Amino acid sequence: MRVDVLLGLQWGDEGKGKIVDFLANKYDVIARFQGGPNAGHTLYYNNKKIVLHHIPSGIFHDKPVNLIGNGVVLNPISFKQELEKVQATGINITNKLYLARKAQLILPTHALLDAAYEFAKGKRKIGSTLRGIAPTYTDKIGRNGLRIGDIMLPNFKQRYEALKAKHLQLLQLYNFTDYDLPSLEAAWFEGIELLKTLNLVDGAYFVNRYLQAGKKVLAEGAQGSMLDIDFGTYPYVTSSNTISAGVCNGLGIAPQHIGEVIGITKAYCTRVGAGPFPTELLGDTGEQIRQEGSEFGATTGRPRRCGWIDIPALKYAIMLSGVTQIVMTKVDILSIFKTITACTHYRVDGVLTEELPYDLTQHEIVPVYQNFEGWHCDLTGLTSFEALPATLNTYIVFVEKLLQVPITILSTGPKRNELVHKQSAAPVAV
Secondary structure, three states, X not given: OOEEEEEEOOOOOOOHHHHHHHHHHHOOEEEEOOEOOOOOEEEEEOOEEEEEOOOOXXXXXXXXXXXXXXXXXXXXXXXXXXXXXXXHOOOOOOOOEEEEOOOEEOOHHHHHHHHHHHHHHHHHOOOOOOOOHHHHHHHHHOOOOOEHHHHHOOOHHHHHHHHHHHHHHHHHHOOOXXXXXXXXXXXXXXXXXXXXXXEEEOHHHHHHHHHHOOOOEEEEOOOOHHHOOOOOOOOOOOOOOOOOHHHHHHHOOOHHHEEEEEEEEEOOEEEOOOOOOOOEOOOHHHHHHHHHOOOEOOOOOOEOEEEOEXXXXXXXXXXXXXXXXXXXXXXXXXXXXXXXXXXXXXXXXXXXEXXXXXXXXXXXXXXXXXXXXXXXXXXXOOOOHHHOOHHHHHHHHHHHHHHOOOEEEEEOOOOOOOEEEOOOOOOOOO
């Protein structure tokens, strides 16, 4: 069997958690392959809203096991809190959750460094979630990091102290002193003790054994394609590869094992934090979308910047990951508008193009728009594409034509069952 991939095509917050939750029982393994507690995948279980940061979104289903892959960075403090919330729902994670030994650990001092670096940037702030993600990946690349498997080594405490000492020297250079490290460390080591009781595995062997046995795996992405460290809107990006190529490194599978690539996009665009956003709406329309769509970060609570859908950026993300089908979320939010707008091209320094410049921060980018009649109606209860309002169907067909990829699922609300599936196209490879 092959590994199907589900990832965001925008700047994150596309609704990946809900779609993984919907597809989960079609798979034997759900695996996170990158990112860390900067992710916020919102699910509804027994009518209760739950936000997952580390744990894969298949955890509330009976069939799949869930793997936190080696490409993920894990904070023992927030992971312990998250696990306790999942267990409070009655879910027994004993044989459902596995952690790759090669996943990197976020130390308390990583989060402190994150805050120090961001503060030092002043007006040039990236918009970090301050979860210690970037400093952890920096230590990984610099070959200084600690991994989950290291917690079982007899010299783990000494290795921790050595890395902490390096971090404290850096914090002194930044004159960053406003923290209570002993209390952070106490909670951190409590999380480490919890990790020792869980299922720690060699992630690459774990996933490949399932594949060799003919089982189905879904790789769950975090953040979005436009935040990819190599191909996103650098430097306003995350610290990992969010596109499908990241699955190979983040789980330990060969490229030929990639199957369906399911891309998630909202019917409009949002972005949290700083960075270029060509279709951003700074006036009343953007605020209407924000309020109607409850566009506030699941992880940080920060208000999301809102704008119209960006076709050139979507085509770029589809190209990078080889997307084979699309899920469009939050189409219900645009029901408040009589006219819907889509960006079809850019004018970059006055030249009409469908391509993104290598650096969106260094060019004048003017979006070229096309307007559509809105559906302006309640979509609650719709169960088929055939029942869609004609104006919504026109919008969907237009987007599909430009992207050259079928839209197979629409999300018409936040709940699990508020999905419309195109029956003529399988939502996953079979």
